[in-house]
Amino acid sequence: MIEIRSAKRDELRDLFAVALVAFGSTSGWDDRRVVEILRDDLVFVAMEENRPAGYVALTRDPDGAVVIEQILVAPGHERRGVGRRLLSWAQGYAISERSPSLRIVVERDNERARSLYGRAGFQPAGAELLELVLPSTPLP
16 A cells, blocks of 8 residues: 655655656766755655555645645655655645646656656646646635
């Protein structure tokens, strides 16, 4: 069973370790940037059997859009729906915050991720920017 919840401050070191294992050898990896995101953004963690199975880090653009700064699935937890659940959680959060859209930057050559986000309704909004326009709910 996968539980998604807000990350606790004392879990951030473990989440960094998960990110390092998952992406530390890829081009563009930046220890400092990952630490800043984990420290400063709103982070939701997917837990499976009391271990981090992945996380999503969210921030806001000045226009109110919610931006996925990082989303990852921990090695060993792939193909279990963790990524889809985290993406759905981010969308639900953005809707609850009355954000006009949910955005994510995806490298042009990352066809696997682009396909996943496309199936979730994201549309190109720039060379590497994908955006999901969210339903608007009138204020009570």
